[in-house]
Amino acid sequence: MKFDFKADVLPHFLAISSFYLIVVLYFSPIVFEGKMIFQTDILQWEGSAKEILDHRESTGEQALWTNRMFGGMPAYLIHLDPKGDITNFLIKVFTFGLPHPISALFFGMVSMYLLLICFKVRPYIAIIGAWAFALNTFNFLSLEAGHNAKIWAIGIVPLLLAGVHLAFSGKKLLGIVMTAFAVLLQLKFNHLQITYYTLLLVIVYGLGQLVLAYQQKKLPDFAKITAMLLLAAVIGAMGHAARLSSVLEYGTYSIRGERNLPLDEHNDTGLDKEYAFNWSNGKLETFTLLIPNYFGGASQGEVPKNSASEKALRSNGVDNAQVNQFLNGAPTYWGDQPFTGGPIYGGAVMIFLFILAIIFSPPLYRNVFLSMVVLTLMLSWGKNLAWFNYAIFDYLPGYNKFRAVSMALGMTLFVIPLFGAIGLENVVDRIGKKESLKPFLIGTGISLGLILVGIVFASWAGYQSSAGNPGYPDWLMEALKSDRKSLLRTDALRSAIFILIPAILLGMVYLNKLKINFALLGIGLVLIIDLWGVNSRYLDTDSFIDNPSEQHFAATPADNKISADKGYFRVLNIQNPFNDARTSYRFNSIGGYHGAKMSRYGDLIDHILLPEINGFVKKAQEGNFDYKSIQRLNMLNTKYLLAGRAENAVFLNPEANGPAWFPENIAKTSSNEEEIETLAKINTKETATYNAQDNGNQSIITGSGTINLENYAPDALSYKAVVEKAGLVVFSEIYYPKGWKAFIDGEETPILRVDYLLRGLVLPEGEHTVEMRFEPSSYYKTKALSITFQYLIILFLFVGITLTAKDSMDHE
Template identity: 35%
Template sequence: MLGNTLIMKKLIESISWKTLSSHSFVVLLLAFIALLYFNPLLSGKVLLQSDIQQYKSMSRQMKEAREASPPVETYWIDNSFLGMPTYQLGAEYPADFLMPFYYITRILPRPAHLLFLYFLGGYLLFSVLGLRRTYAIMGALSFGFSTYLLIILQVGHNTKAEAIGYFPFVLAGLLLLLQNKRLMGWLLSTLALGMQIRANHYQMTYYLLFLLFIFGLVYFWEAFKKKDVNNFLSQIILFASAGILALGLNATPLLATQEYTQFSTRGPSELRMQPNGTPKENTSGLDYNYITQYSYGLFESFSLLFPRIQGGGSREDVGTESSLYYYLIGRGVPVQQAASFVSAVPTYWGDQPILEAPAYIGITIFFLALLGFRSSRGPLRKSLILVIIVSLLLSWGKNVPWLTNLLIDYFPLYNKFRAVSSAQVLLELCTPILAVWGLAQFFDKEKQEQIKILRGTSIVFGALVLSLFALKGMLSFQGAMDSYLRQGYGNAIFQQIVETRKSLYNQDILRGMIFIFGMAGVLYLGSREKLKSKQVLGILFILVIADLLQVAERYMDRDLFVSPRLARQVFVSSAADRTILQDKGHYRVYDSDAQLKSPRTAYFHHALGGYHGAKPRRIQEVYDFFMEYRAESILNMLNVKYILYKEEDKQKVLVNPQALGIAWPVDSLVMVKDADTELNYLKELDLSRQAVLQAGQLPNDFIPPHSIDSSFNISLVTNYPNKLTYQYEIKRDQFVVFSEAYYQKGWKAYVEKKEVPIYKVNFLLRGLWLPAAAKEIRFEFQPPVVRLGTQIRWGSLLLFFISLGGALWYDNKAKR
């Protein structure tokens, strides 16, 4: 108790109430701006985020369990992919001591709370850099209003947005430590790293590690030159201890994710053969082509400054004043149809398969960043430039194969992540820092030095604009996906689309040139003392925000704000769904059109498909091998009783009477040496009577079955995602296959309350040896990783308070 009192007293004494009230006003202002940007939320509407709707379908059973009486946290769902853990579906774990900090931003409705998080982190970071309030607000808004960070909110990449939102908090903590503000730096680093990891988007955490490593390397070199290495090492040790505590406070989700990864499409495969019979590349993660499918193009990088230089997004609204619109009208296309077409023109011609919007950071921000680069010195500038370069190289993916191959082959966990283009999130952070911090450095220069720096910056950007205009004649304005467009629209319309791309190219370069002239002109007037510094800063502030918001508004779809009632009706049951739902039995539904990508089906039924970036690996492999060859027997084995298909744009249902049900006995077991053989045997066996499993699972004294007991009867008595209870009757011992996913880490089987082994059969199902005398079977999902993680969390919390108390005591003693 005395220790807690000392901690609180010390923290209260460190607060400047005048400073606190000043910062509180800014925080409220930033919250208001976040709400104002998403102003439909104020009228009670909600944003319809596509990824969140898909998540809702996948997490339906989790929600139902939490709303049950009493509420239960299930760590397993079986309405998708034959069943999977909820570790990457928003599972809530015991002892989540960071949860209160999450709710600080959640005072605002979604997604305004995440925009507020961007702003709050940016403001804190720029304040730590010692910038005045106006600069800090400008920096916060410059970071938060970048197009990419807004678009991921629109589509529902909430965990990614949250993970990115904590980047500036983490960097602020590190910089405080490097400024020898050790207590506040350590405390902020611990909480910021903890919250960043808690956001549960480990790809973003991985990129953050690149940033931290580069900063550490640069500042170490500076300390080495100043012969201050010991002090630097003590700062880094404190930061590392904060990182260890942050990991400990997130032990459960980290351990659970690490465990599940081995069984997901992000982990290593047991198979050594491809579906076509060719040898399979032995990797411990994702396929190279899948990892690099979304790679930023080299020329496409200019879209960071000129958003539509390579067409913008995959569906651009070019307007009814465009030449394309008049071309369509001139060819007799009805006005309404022509207007609809020009509202979503496929103008993007870059390297990526599809693009929601360009990752525009701002021509004004880049102008100020170059100005800042020329105005500043020191380790911060070096760190920012290196991070920007590395970020760009990482995002280029397959376009810089020497680097990407090196990372995939030798960097731990790098092959678990896809969409390498998202590495440019580090650019999203570091470029505004260099711009706004550098601008403050620029204003500290003598007027003649300002003119010199401004002249050089303007020449560089002028040369860039002229070069891009000159380059236009050498560009094809055609992309990787254009063969489909030409085939779908015909050559005449396709050529008009190409002309539209050229027009957008010109428009955005001219737009950028206007902003460059505006920025340069205002700064020149300031350096000539025609405008006061506050006036210059105010005008620059307006130009930056106008630049960012103008582009962001092209891609923010305000029609996605709908009433809560309409949002709840996104998944509307069809007549086919309602027909299936009349059957109260336990079965699965397969959507033959959506195949494994069927979140809608998972919302209403126990679906074979679903939607997830890390689906269970075995169901994907079975699909790849069999859904075009002998699909019927596989569907039967997986208890698919109903198959959805489309006919004349209407969803129909086909009943599969051959589905094998919840469980069935077999009269022979085929033992094989490896997974490839096991999978291939599924092509040959009568799966209603035979089962295949890998050697080594069964005990030496196991007596294989010889016949099927015709009296076998089984029923599912209780059906919860994490607990299944069966009643069965047989006259003699039988080996029984269950149409449930095999997952060895957590599932336990009990026959008459006695634990029995679960065997992996038919590549992905469960098998049990059932004695004739028993009557009840119970499957329960009891993941040990949750218990272990909870214990580590409690230990980490205790260590955190011991460390904090010790630091305060030591600081108090030193001052005496």
């Protein structure tokens, strides 16, 4: 085989170098100055994971439970880094040491580049497709928000489809091992919603291959390849068997699983429809793929000087400070979502190439990729396409576990650059044929025509959301609508220019006025300028700061006051308790921030805790601190209530029940509904609710004595009990049946569920040592298996690449 450096190595070297350079240049403050993005969700994660990370640092062990969030929940839902796991090392190697999370963008570009090469797209077009895939605003807005796992999971999608495509394209061994490797990497980031969407796209691709196999009478080959790919996916998933088995086991007990209390909805499992579809993309909002400010941009955006809003405000006597405040954070967004950080923009250049792909690509690719785009758009519309999305929510297995369906647009923006690059390849292939000029001009006209159509539709919609802007006077509302219209039209003109430039470049190639490589270089540069410009509206140099964690979690006087207490207790932050994890950074918290809290805890929040907290706050504002009225908070050992950052914002609750206690009465119930209604009425220190049917019909009696917590670790607690009369002890710990084990003097004893969601034990008379340990068998039985499969996958990948390369050389 004759080796040609210019053809075989240089394009790939330039591709990888360009990907690395783009990431380094855009995120230079991170790479060179050690700065970070203020990512709200990552700060939330850091707060929730602090106990787990501290425990690992001090003991070297992985804690599988944490008490810092929602009274207590499995730690593997928040952070899991078991010994022997090699995926972190692999990520560092494949991203050349780029810092997390921006390394995801580099990997995504490499991943897309490999996929396009597998589709026989020439390297310089594949580079353009890779740039477009990584630089869309969906990724950058996700970075700003801190959705790092989502970006990584999407960045691995092209690698997975490359494996599937190779398997169906004659390179079965390489395709199968690449698929297993991609599944291993994607599942590492534990974003099952993106994995679910990936599966849907693979199914669409598979249906295209099924049709092709039927036409070519190769159905047996299709069946064999499909079976091997399914086996590859299973092997890849086995690399995370310990975490997956534990998470899937937990799913039944989370708010995404079976409901404990009935709701007036068709489905009795999964999320509430209103919650799941709250973030649904509007149908017209799809135009933001082409025109970034089609719906005004972010929920709070800047409007230019001398805008209609400024003129209206000044003419109505509003003072200068208030004018500037409004102009810097005006409600420019008028779409269907509750709020948004910015538009989902795919790039006018790539939308233009996507239109050309529809015209120029072979029917198989056109049908497959168009189906993918249509499907993901329909999914993103959510409640705005209720007849479709509510049906699949009710009947498609597993789909009712997910929320924020607008996330499907991340998959749309995977398909558009993929198909757009394939389309550009087909255009270039036919560029010397005169009959291809007319369809090229038609594609250009359609792309520009879509902009005009979008402007007309926006005018019909009236530049005002269905919710309106309550509280705004008519004169300001009319001025704001005028500014929204101006933002749209300015960006519409911008998009038209970014379509015309590549169209002119390709037109010059048609007329033999420009070489194709120069045209491709120009298209690539225009695409980068386009996407870079829009991304910098939302993630610019001002977004990078020194150590946001240090700033966010800096100890306040209130924190210091509570930290002086070295006892065991929980804290309720009255200010947004169930959507904030800052409290969890230092203290065991009643609240937290997580999308899969325990189902019973969610019931307690909705039916009891929120009304209880609101009632207490109302009385406290009148000077009556009625701690006896917060009985359910007391049973959770809520010793401190936090109402701000000052020292005097800390309130000591003298009625907290403590870590464990002997109730004087037992209220027997026969259903979840009866139990939670009873729980809402009782004094939890004196009475405990008990459902015998849910506890193996074990009968219990009240006892008496004392019990104290002696030793604490996140997943292990030890108590000393002096029992005067045998009977029930209630612990202020969250009941979870899959893993918690109790031992009385070393002998295992069953844990009872009492007070709807707490643990209970029946203790015999005498002095006893009581231990509770979280030892989920689903994790420990599969931990070694996970590590073994990770190493096997890497070995298979190495063998697959080696044998494929050898086979290619033998056929040269």
